[in-house]
Amino acid sequence: MSHRQDLHTHTTWDDGAASPLDMARAAVAAGLASLGFSVHSPLPWDNDWTIPEDRLGAYRAEIAAVREAFRGTLDVYGGIEWDSLSSLAPEGFDYVIGSVHTLAPGGEDASVDCSADITRTILRDRFGGDERAMARSYFAQYAALADDPRIDVVGHFDLLTKFSETAGLFDAHAHWLLDLAAEAMEPLISAGKIFEVNTGAMARGYRTEPYPSLPLLRRLHALGGRVTLCSDAHRPEHLTYAFPETGSWLRDIGFRELWSFDGSGFVPEPL
Template identity: 40%
Template sequence: MALLADFHTHTSYCDGAGTPREMVETAYKMGFTDFGISGHGDYSFCTPGFGMPDMRLEQYKQELRGLRDEYRGRMNVYIGIELDCLGPVQSADYAIGSTHCIWKDGEYVPVDDTGEALAGAVGRLWKGDWYAFARDYYEVEATVYDRTRCHWVGHFDLLTKFNQGNRYFDETKDDYLEPALAAMKKLNSQGVLFEINTGAVSRGYRSQPYPSGLLLRELKGMGGGIIINSDSHRCDTIGYQFEQAVGLAEACGFRGSWMPCYVNGSQTLEMIYKRF
């Protein structure tokens, strides 16, 4: 069955290339039944000028409400936000909780800016110890629901964005897996869903979606649930390689995924399960 729903996407309101209308029109033409936009919340605490401060967020929500009304009966349009674990908590109809940076020795360290910048920070602040960096990252990641009350966790292992082929550290070593699984276990115990995210694949950083297959198999063993999203920043990557993502999920033992749904035409959301 084709997966025709995508809830992690970005527009020109944050760091995306397309306008909300362009993204919604593209999703509709692709045959999508459900489409959500999840602009970055106010991220200026780490990167000045990035994300949506409150006034811009209100403009964003107003435009998306108009598109939701315009497409009612043809495609369900959802109004979301991607909150950073260390940032301010802002509201939309649904929230993705992500860890894009961590605090170390008096400074914020972005984990997904560039590989060179991250390697430099690990060398300078963690004395080149990538496993110590991973422990600190997952200590923060473990608090993402506590801090944001998100509906699901976005790109759980984002710190591996530049680690294709274990360039910087071995993702199968216990020094890496122990803190990752501890964070996963805590979040799963809180009923949080985990996102299979194809964004780093579409942008050429990874050959497989987040999280890794190893982590997904552990999540399945914990009884956890998933949602599949593209993290698209352009019209041409909406629903990117969802067939691959579904195949990965099935190989790890999952037989379906979750998605948000408006209740009886209201702005109240519930998460529903659909089999592949």
């Protein structure tokens, strides 16, 4: 596998543990040819994991400085992980990863990325315990990203199933869930979006497979979807986590290309 790029990473500018400089050093040590930073976009409620809007200018300036420092060694890109409920337009970044962390209309108590307890409480209080209703609402937010041409990549598409293995919430392999998810994939594929295969929850011990799950990746392949491979690293040691085995799973499913950002757009590389 020749994939030597990681486009989904976080730093101390949001909820990551290391500076962009330290992440770039680790990327070189890990053998990467290019590294993209994807800061969490600002949200219209108090939280401790996204960048405040008034710090975006300084973030861009620091990424530009790191890009200069590593010129010739590592290509450095300044992207954004844009949340579907963000208060900011997804503009002015090298590339945009579109993600859904929170059920509309939002708030920290509506996030499916925090804990099994919070996900369980949302399910009980807002959806009367009906997993299908909550999954429909969640995947509808993803499908809506198809209408925004500024979004390049679809982030961790089945994050809703984060606690499938550890707490039995939203079985990632349930046929009804795969059906709902695949239906939401279709407009995104038609709109030309690339799906990231995200190993972040594997690195952090929540899952033994990436987002999307392996059966969902089979559906994506059957629908003609395109993929890239990202770690969603929040610390240096998680860069490129499980890339070789995930690459071979993708090959087994039938994918023959990974899509890679070249500084102006996405281009295929053989898998």
